[in-house]
Amino acid sequence: MFINVGDYPEVYPPKMDMLISTEWLSSHLGDPYLVVLDCSVHTEETPEGFANRSGFEDYLLGHIPTAGFADLKGNLSDQSSPIEFAPPSPAAFCAATGRLGVGDGSRVVLYDSMVSAWAARIWWMLRWVGFDRAAILDGGFNAWKTEGRPISTEPATYPPRNLTPRPKPELIANEDEVRGAINSPKVQLIDTLPAESYRGEIALYVGRAGHIPSAINISALDLIDETGRYQPLADLAAMHDIDCDQRLITYCGGGIAASSEAFALTRLGFKNVAVYTASLQEWAANPNNPMTPTSPDGT
Structure with missing residues (x-):
């Protein structure tokens, strides 16, 4: 009832x-x-x-x-x-x-x-x-x-x-914007999947390992402490040494973990944040979209 x-x-x-x-x-x-x-x-x-x-x-x-x-x-x-x-x-x-x-x-x-x-x-x-x-x-x-x-x-x-x-359409990024962001100094892509996925050690989507070129990695799991709560703001700020004047686009596999990162960025005061909601389920499925594995030395 x-x-x-x-x-x-x-x-x-x-x-x-x-x-x-x-x-x-x-x-x-x-x-x-x-x-x-x-x-x-x-x-x-x-x-x-x-x-x-x-x-x-x-x-x-x-x-x-x-x-x-x-x-x-x-x-x-x-x-x-x-x-x-x-x-x-x-x-x-x-x-x-x-x-x-x-x-x-x-x-x-x-x-x-x-x-x-x-x-x-x-x-x-x-x-x-x-x-x-x-x-x-x-x-x-x-x-x-x-x-x-x-x-x-x-x-x-x-x-x-x-x-x-x-x-507010600027809060959601699409495939074309992400493609244009790869070589843009005004945009920072943020991969929010675990580090193993970012480095290309595991392939979570369509068998293609790695990350979108130029993306940095801030795993959404690291935003959360052992109790399931968000880390203190000071700790979150230490994790996000990012130019506040850049446009920030978060992504993951399906735009879910990426939304948690966008939430954290917004709480930290970043103003120009978007989520690539289609994320790697769209990006990795297109063979024309580049993926970059990371070598063991981080390059």
Whole structure:
């Protein structure tokens, strides 16, 4: 049985931090303008590689009370695209999130059951359509459970609301822009896959090893500490010795880990950040696109 959570007041609530704690969320659950969304995707290893499926079944087994479910494997992606997790049009994305209860005056908390990368992808897409009242729950569902906080198995919905598209197309990079970035001193590509993939020791996509030429490597896994929370800002800043005047384009395999890196960069104050959402699943599949393995000495 689905439950409805109340509407928000006439006056828009203030913005909140981009990263919020379990303590903050616990004290604000039930706020009339707050929408909480579980963004989990279930990933499992198969003989053919990693496969992703909707996390809805896991959501039904337990989630944060009042949380709805945001299905990145469903209508929050373009189902007609051969690219997994391809963004739909801004209007379609706003319509889908509006049905989840996200409106122009909402505040939204996003979480997942992994390392916040799925939540970061939806956070980035909300920014892409012009919505900036969203935050990620630091540590996600695992931190919530570890602290012994209440868990619900009752699916929740919010009243549908209107989310007005105000697109920021510069937040998503495409294949052509990435190709042009390779030799541009004004753009820095950031590969967010593990170092073994970046160096070409393993080939995760279409059997082509390595990285896009000129990309540096900042693994999204290194953004997270042993508890599943983001590293302190000072530590994140030390990891990102990057020219703040450059345009930064993050990528990974399917634009998920890359969104976590884009989230971290935004928290650090970098202004010109984009995610190559199609990432290596598109880039590596095109034999005309160069890939560069890295030698053991780092060259």
